[in-house]
Amino acid sequence: MSDGGRLRGRTAVVTGAGGGIGRGIALALAAEGANVVIAARRLLTGEQTAAMIRAERGEALALQCDVAEQQQVAATITAAVATYGALDIVVHNANASDSAMPIALEAVTDENWQTQAAVAWDAAFFLAQAAHLYLKDSGRGRFIVLGSCFGLHGAAMNPIYAALKGGDRGLVKALAREWGPDGITVNAVEPAAATEPTVVFFDQHPEVRAKYLSNFPMARLGRPREDIGRAVAALCSDDFGFITAQSIQVDGGLYTAL
Amino acid sequence: MPASLTIFITAAGPAISGRLASALAAAGHRVLVLGAAACDSTPGSSCIPMSFGSRAAVTQGFAKAAQRLGDADLIVHDAMPVMSGGALPITAQSYAQWNELTHVTVRAALHCLQAAAEHFAHRAGSVLLLGPAMALVGAAGLVPLTTALEAQRSLMKSAARQWGQKGLRLNWLALADANYPQLAGAAIPEVPELGPPPPALGLGPEVGDAVAALVAFFGGPAASALTGTTLNADGGNWMVP
Numbered sequence: 176m177s178d179g180g181r182l183r184g185r186t187a188v189v190t191g192a193g194g195g196i197g198r199g200i201a202l203a204l205a206a207e208g209a210n211v212v213i214a215a216r217r218l219l220t221g222e223q224t225a226a227m228i229r230a231e232r233g234e235a236l237a238l239q240c241d242v243a244e245q246q247q248v249a250a251t252i253t254a255a256v257a258t259y260g261a262l263d264i265v266v267h268n269a270n271a272s273d274s275a276m277p278i279a280l281e282a283v284t285d286e287n288w289q290t291q292a293a294v295a296w297d298a299a300f301f302l303a304q305a306a307h308l309y310l311k312d313s314g315r316g317r318f319i320v321l322g323s324c325f326g327l328h329g330a331a332m333n334p335i336y337a338a339l340k341g342g343d344r345g346l347v348k349a350l351a352r353e354w355g356p357d358g359i360t361v362n363a364v365e366p367a368a369a370t371e372p373t374v375v376f377f378d379q380h381p382e383v384r385a386k387y388l389s390n391f392p393m394a395r396l397g398r399p400r401e402d403i404g405r406a407v408a409a410l411c412s413d414d415f416g417f418i419t420a421q422s423i424q425v426d427g428g429l430y431t432a433l
Numbered sequence: 434m435p436a437s438l439t440i441f442i443t444a445a446g447p448a449i450s451g452r453l454a455s456a457l458a459a460a461g462h463r464v465l466v467l468g469a470a471a472c473d474s475t476p477g478s479s480c481i482p483m484s485f486g487s488r489a490a491v492t493q494g495f496a497k498a499a500q501r502l503g504d505a506d507l508i509v510h511d512a513m514p515v516m517s518g519g520a521l522p523i524t525a526q527s528y529a530q531w532n533e534l535t536h537v538t539v540r541a542a543l544h545c546l547q548a549a550a551e552h553f554a555h556r557a558g559s560v561l562l563l564g565p566a567m568a569l570v571g572a573a574g575l576v577p578l579t580t581a582l583e584a585q586r587s588l589m590k591s592a593a594r595q596w597g598q599k600g601l602r603l604n605w606l607a608l609a610d611a612n613y614p615q616l617a618g619a620a621i622p623e624v625p626e627l628g629p630p631p632p633a634l635g636l637g638p639e640v641g642d643a644v645a646a647l648v649a650f651f652g653g654p655a656a657s658a659l660t661g662t663t664l665n666a667d668g669g670n671w672m673v674p
Binding site for chain 1: 487522523524526528531535536539540543546547550551568570571572573574575576577578579580581582583584585586587588589590591592593594595596620622661674
């Protein structure tokens with residue numbers, strides 16, 4: 176691993192780390208020396224991420240975990256502590272597989288809501304409950320939720336996702352106040368990243384890509400590891416120990432209305 | 434005197450709806466409250482019992498309200514749940530409490546917005562959501578509540594984007610926290626001010642004439658250029674960006 180050792184000796188759990196942004200974050204944390212527990216709904220993809228980390232001489236443990244199930248989340252946290260002796264960092268990145276599917280608000284059903292909210296919100300609740308004491312014991316605990324600028328500006332054809340991400344901002348602000356006395360920082364990272372589905376979609380619709388990217392001052396989407404993962408790793412380091420309750424845009428300057 | 438509006442107020446609890454309905458009625462507007470617990474504090478003739486459990490139930494409620502008062506110009510949704518448990522650390526919350534405060538609360542708002550879009554399908558209209566200003570900054574012990582309120586604020590923005598070209602406007606009005614008995618005893622943060630103590634106006638406005646005038650403003654032509662916005666009527670506490 177070549178990035179540095181700012182997280183050496185620390186242990187992180189990353190949900191949804193079997194691909195995309197979660198994988199990028201897991202790789203970046205490991206590159207900084209963290210022991211990374213990869214919580215993936217499909218063990219195969221989690222193992223692939225772990226193999227990538229080990230190939231760079233990092234430390235990783237892949238676990239199958241459906242984050243919508245409280246017992247599986249608790250078991251993941253327990254396994255992380257049993258394996259590495261402590262827990263310092265939780266990054267909740269997982270989203271439901273249909274979270275990017277366009278849907279009109281009038282067509283949203285209770286089932287649509289529950290499917291996505293279970294992965295985005297219930298998992299955050301389960302993670303917070305299971306990890307709190309360990310993060311407190313760490314003395315430099317980090318609880319990070321992957322949000323989205325959709326939560327800030329709304330999204331006409333993705334209202335569930337936007338509402339969940341808006342809610343994440345509320346969760347972060349309140350939980351940061353609750354856990355601040357325990358030395359735990361709580362933040363949201365709101366990325367704009369070139370994940371695999373995004374790249375495929377833009378390759379099929381180059382005209383959409385051109386119009387979309389014209390809104391980005393940096394004229395490109397972020398790379399999961401180099402841009403998003405490293406920002407998360409930095410936030411986990413001692414350099415950013417006094418930042419909490421924030422929603423940090425890692426989006427190439429897309430959202431500037433705050 | 435601005436034109437009289439027809440206003441439906443949907444509310445899970447009675448904290449805001451009764452006082453707001455009275456103030457709006459006193460200002461000459463035609464007002465009905467729709468809800469279950471909300472009817473506990475509102476005279477029967479001014480309230481229609483309604484469940485938020487399904488979109489169909491809310492649609493039916495709006496139809497009953499329209500039969501009584503005519504079509505609405507403005508639908509106001511109180512985004513605050515009843516919240517019987519008070520402030521509680523997240524580690525002390527049961528899943529049932531979490532579910533009630535987050536999923537049930539947001540689904541109620543979702544059903545109201547969907548039913549409102551049906552109600553305004555063929556004409557312009559306005560929807561205003563109300564919530565405590567606390568949600569803009571968060572508070573310890575109120576994680577699920579803050580989560581649900583901020584989610585509803587985002588939902589409002591998505592709806593504003595989707596339905597704006599159909600003539601439907603949606604906005605959010607944040608009210609002073611003291612209006613919400615559910616927040617009594619919670620550690621609500623205040624801006625650290627070395628001068629006069631916040632809020633800048635000396636007091637967070639209570640739900641009464643002034644707040645009613647603001648609410649009615651969102652239903653009238655003066656607000657025709659506003660949608661997706663958040664107005665903070667807390668008397669000048671945090672003064673958010």
